[in-house]
Amino acid sequence: MASTASPMASQLRSSFASSSTKRLAVPKHINIGAPFRISPAKRSFIIKAVQIPREMEAIEEYPMNGGHGIYSYAKNSYRQGQAINAVKELIKEEITEKLDISKFPSSDTFRIVDMGCSAGPNTFFAVQNVLEAVEKKYQCEGRDHCRLPEFQVFFNDHSSNDFNTLFTSLPPNKNYYVAGVPGSFHVRLFPEASLHIVISSYAIQWISRIPKELVDKSSPAWNKGRTYYAHAGAETIKAYADQFAKDMDSFFHFRAQEVVPGGMVLLTIPGGRWDGSSDYQILSNTLYDLLESTIVDLAKKGIISEEKLDSFNVPQYFPSPQEMEAAVKRNGCFSIERIECLHDEKKQANPKEARVFSSHMRAGLEFLLSEHFGHEIMDELFDLFTKKIEECEVFDMGVAFKLLVVLKRK
Amino acid sequence: MASTASPMASQLRSSFASSSTKRLAVPKHINIGAPFRISPAKRSFIIKAVQIPREMEAIEEYPMNGGHGIYSYAKNSYRQGQAINAVKELIKEEITEKLDISKFPSSDTFRIVDMGCSAGPNTFFAVQNVLEAVEKKYQCEGRDHCRLPEFQVFFNDHSSNDFNTLFTSLPPNKNYYVAGVPGSFHVRLFPEASLHIVISSYAIQWISRIPKELVDKSSPAWNKGRTYYAHAGAETIKAYADQFAKDMDSFFHFRAQEVVPGGMVLLTIPGGRWDGSSDYQILSNTLYDLLESTIVDLAKKGIISEEKLDSFNVPQYFPSPQEMEAAVKRNGCFSIERIECLHDEKKQANPKEARVFSSHMRAGLEFLLSEHFGHEIMDELFDLFTKKIEECEVFDMGVAFKLLVVLKRK
Known part of the structure; x- marks a missing residue:
């Protein structure tokens, strides 16, 4: 029986250079594209660890708002x-x-x-x-x-x-x-x-x-x-x-x-x-500045903690x-x-556009913001944010x- | 410029024989695999309608229960x-x-x-x-x-x-x-x-x-x-x-x-x-017979109408x-x-299995049944169904x- 390398391994072999060799167990969470080098061996693998695999660091997910609701991405994009x-x-x-x-x-x-x-x-x-x-x-x-x-x-x-x-x-x-x-x-x-x-x-x-x-x-x-x-x-x-x-x-x-x-x-x-x-x-950038300013205002009011502010980016x-x-x-x-x-x-500023910008930002960021700051303050946060956009004369910013x-x- | 046939058309050309020719607009709901024949023509299509396209008849969808809930297919399969x-x-x-x-x-x-x-x-x-x-x-x-x-x-x-x-x-x-x-x-x-x-x-x-x-x-x-x-x-x-x-x-x-x-x-x-x-x-077959018997019982009790019973299959x-x-x-x-x-x-009958069979049937059929008979009777229907399976000595049926x-x- 011929020895084999998995597709995962063969694609990696061509992608990364080897630097050191170590016998390791294949980690359970290994994923396609992980930069290990696997040499053919009968009934076992020799895995050459070449660098910290980038895709084994946590990749964060930021899903847009799903469904067809008022703040869904489908309706706000x-x-x-x-x-x-x-x-x-x-x-x-x-x-x-x-x-x-x-x-x-x-x-x-x-x-x-x-x-x-x-x-x-x-x-x-x-x-x-x-x-x-x-x-x-x-x-x-x-x-x-x-x-x-x-x-x-x-x-x-x-x-x-x-x-x-x-x-x-x-x-x-x-x-x-x-x-x-x-x-x-x-x-x-x-x-x-x-x-x-x-x-x-x-x-x-x-x-x-x-x-x-x-x-x-x-x-x-x-x-x-x-x-x-x-x-x-x-x-x-x-x-x-x-x-x-x-x-x-x-x-x-x-x-x-x-x-x-x-x-x-x-x-x-x-x-x-x-x-x-x-x-x-x-x-x-200006929209994110205004969002930042909104979050800072909520921190000043004590609605969110300083620690929560500092740890959100x-x-x-x-x-x-x-x-x-x-x-x-x-x-x-x-x-x-x-x-x-x-x-x-x-363009000329249009007051209606402030709510559109705000809803678009909410469709894209609500998941992140509510995970971090709590779902219960989302309405207040985005109401305040909308007002800030209105005050800025949106198209001049x-x-x-x-x-x-x-x-x-x- | 060369004339073209869409992939949809070319696949169909090989699949169906032409019988009559008629100049038609491409229907908006045409789908991949629709049995039309499209002949190359500059900036227009001649579509030969060959038969009632099977896939343009409504195909019904019967989704299993989603998610990870108590009656989800993921947990009941x-x-x-x-x-x-x-x-x-x-x-x-x-x-x-x-x-x-x-x-x-x-x-x-x-x-x-x-x-x-x-x-x-x-x-x-x-x-x-x-x-x-x-x-x-x-x-x-x-x-x-x-x-x-x-x-x-x-x-x-x-x-x-x-x-x-x-x-x-x-x-x-x-x-x-x-x-x-x-x-x-x-x-x-x-x-x-x-x-x-x-x-x-x-x-x-x-x-x-x-x-x-x-x-x-x-x-x-x-x-x-x-x-x-x-x-x-x-x-x-x-x-x-x-x-x-x-x-x-x-x-x-x-x-x-x-x-x-x-x-x-x-x-x-x-x-x-x-x-x-x-x-x-x-x-x-026996499980579906028992389900039928359950639905018939609910009709006899007046919980569902005779018409609803007759129109469900x-x-x-x-x-x-x-x-x-x-x-x-x-x-x-x-x-x-x-x-x-x-x-x-x-195998020997096991009373616990009755509930398993019932939950499995619920995971697969609840969408259909609740669409037809109403969500509110699902618990009653499946409780009765579970009892019927228990009475049948499940593995002897x-x-x-x-x-x-x-x-x-x-």
Whole structure:
């Protein structure tokens, strides 16, 4: 009988260099993509531990509000929908121009994934947009008598995402096969070279965990009295930026394994630290500043404790185009087709918009906030937050940036 | 620009013969697998309607109880688990002996699906069993220096299945990539030739819809005063059997498209109309007889109306080995490797088992029953049902049959 290595092991062998050898039991919680090296051995494994496996550190889950309720993400994500719509034509153009279908065997199913899809209509719009571009590409350069490939679309988000709502709201006239993939996009999720297009809209700004130093009293990065980085000290900003950089390293590392040569990765991210300056007045940062100010007010009133304030940090980071470019280059497996920071025109303030912004933030953050501060203060917190947005004259407080990243697998 | 046919259309073109031509708008509710024929035409489609599309008839959904509550399927499916365990070695043996891995390109991801997986541990046991057999097969006949393929496992059930519970209870040490596929197995669910093994345990006995004649007062198959077929008239039994036969035709039709040559389909079904006789004393039928008797008693008491009784029918059918064999042969795409009816040894009655049987039936049928009769009578209904099982001396009322069907794609 021949000895074997598991797929988990074989994929890892190619991904990580060995440094030391130790006979270990396979840990029960080992997961796909864990950076162990397993050498073939009859009825036993020799496992070479090479580094602290990134994906064995706890990856935090921040599910959007599920269902169809008043504060559900499905009902409070039209701003993200607007952002997807705003880059729609650009994404179509990039796919039509740059997707390298000549590299894909004609018999292949064409596989698309939306990473961090949540539940709601946006993911279906985004996927439909990609499908239309790919269909156009095949129409223009089709082979085999112009037969379109079959499409399989994977909807990915954390296991705690509301897949039930997602699956019961699938478009009835879709012309693709559907699958939901539970799990963090900071680990391997798909077989080798099995994806043709990866999209992710307003998801990768969520960092995989809050850096320990942010809640470490002895660290210069301790984020005391704050819940965010925009107006925090340099060490705090660095801790956020470093975590985002690590997350992008794992994101691109695993996507490089999953995406076929010639395939594409298209990312849309809110905000963006323009020119690397932390205090540039951008909408996303300002909203988190206002949320911070709301939480600080509740702490001052004694509704939440100082300790609870100090130990809460919003797990999002809005990178600059330069940071994204650096992450792609560190990885080395993708060519940069486009990295662009788009921004909206300034509009007149509309008082109704304050409640919309507030509900959108609630749909995305309520799980986190109520886990930390307790469900019972959510109404008070978001009422106060809405008032703060109203007082700020919402559209004068910053410009909404969208960072578009278009990559091709070499 | 070249003209194109959608994947939906191209798959259909190969599946159905054309009979008449009519220019139609594409219906909005058209779904993958709908039997239209689309001819290439510039900027428009000519659609040839060929027959009433089977999958555009309503397919009914009967979700098991979700979550982890007292009557959840996850907590009330150990009998199905025992059945899976009972055929475990047989299934391993069949895969090890008959799976034709020489036909699969060595670079392929090995794809397995559990159809009708529900939520709970059984699906993971069943999948693990298959994986172990496939790994053994590759160990014995491996190529490419015995490298195992990567495994991707699809968990399929209706959209209304509790995928959230399924995804949050995935085994932590799995060595496969996971995806959930929502949708009825009576339609196309996967791209062409993309699956290597299809398993289904205790699922395909659910018929896709209640035949209309069962609730049609003018039909000889009208199932008045009854909710099941075991002791009903010949026309009623025929209506059930015909629906099951139609369902198997669509099941095998679509699986034939999805499974690669050399791939396998392994089905386990409870009960079984042994020798085609409807009144053979088998456990599954007897349980449904007792449930029927419970519902009839509630109607006699005036708790439910006569109309409600007459319009309810349990959507399950337990086929004989001969019926399964006939369905496979009608399809023609699979070779029959094994069709076998296994039965348990008779055991001593155990009063505790009555409540177990009752809870298992509740986990599987509560959705249906409460939709039809109202949630408020469920406790009373199942209390009465439990008493009826106790009075019957449960293990004397019939033998639990398991029908095992093992097929290989030609």
